[in-house]
Amino acid sequence: MMTVRCYLAPSSIEGLGVFAAEPVKKGDVVWRFDPLLDQMIPEEVLAAQPPHVREFLDRYGYPHHELPGILVLDADEGRFMNHADKPNLDFSTPDIGIATRDLAPGEEFTCNYADFTIGEVVHQPPRHRVHNGSAAARHPLVMQEPH
Numbered sequence: 001m002m003t004v005r006c007y008l009a010p011s012s013i014e015g016l017g018v019f020a021a022e023p024v025k026k027g028d029v030v031w032r033f034d035p036l037l038d039q040m041i042p043e044e045v046l047a048a049q050p051p052h053v054r055e056f057l058d059r060y061g062y063p064h065h066e067l068p069g070i071l072v073l074d075a076d077e078g079r080f081m082n083h084a085d086k087p088n089l090d091f092s093t094p095d096i097g098i099a100t101r102d103l104a105p106g107e108e109f110t111c112n113y114a115d116f117t118i119g120e121v122v123h124q125p126p127r128h129r130v131h132n133g134s135a136a137a138r139h140p141l142v143m144q145e146p147h
Contacts (some may be wrong), residue, residue: 001034001074001075002077003030005021011082013082015082017080017081019109023103024102026100027099030089031097031109039073046071060073078097082110083112084110087110089109090115
């Protein structure tokens with residue numbers, strides 16, 4: 001669960017990203033696993049879901065670092081955090097994300113997916129499309145092919 005004010009916006013890294021809405025100091029906890037709101041999903045539940053749900057969970061979930069067979073799904077904007085090889089958040093302790101430097105409002109929060117991914121980090125193709133002003137882009141039920 002994000003512990004600071006933040007917002008989603010288009011990212012120069014990929015799709016949507018999570019951005020600081022207020023200043024963050026080096027050492028501040030920016031994200032913390034919250035068992036009340038963040039979901040822990042057993043793999044057997046995942047296997048029984050329809051394809052579109054499995055695709056969603058595959059993209060936004062990640063393996064629990066201490067409980068094999070459990071997938072974690074962030075309840076809030078945290079699920080949109082993008083990868084960086086030199087991130088501004090440290091998730092070396094996977095249940096908290098700590099700012100590695102001071103961050104100004106408007107800066108995108110980034111993490112290294114290897115900090116909480118078991119095995120190889122696999123980057124998926126973009127899921128979100130940028131609004132291009134067309135009628136189809138404005139209608140949420142009409143999918144467009146990327147340009």
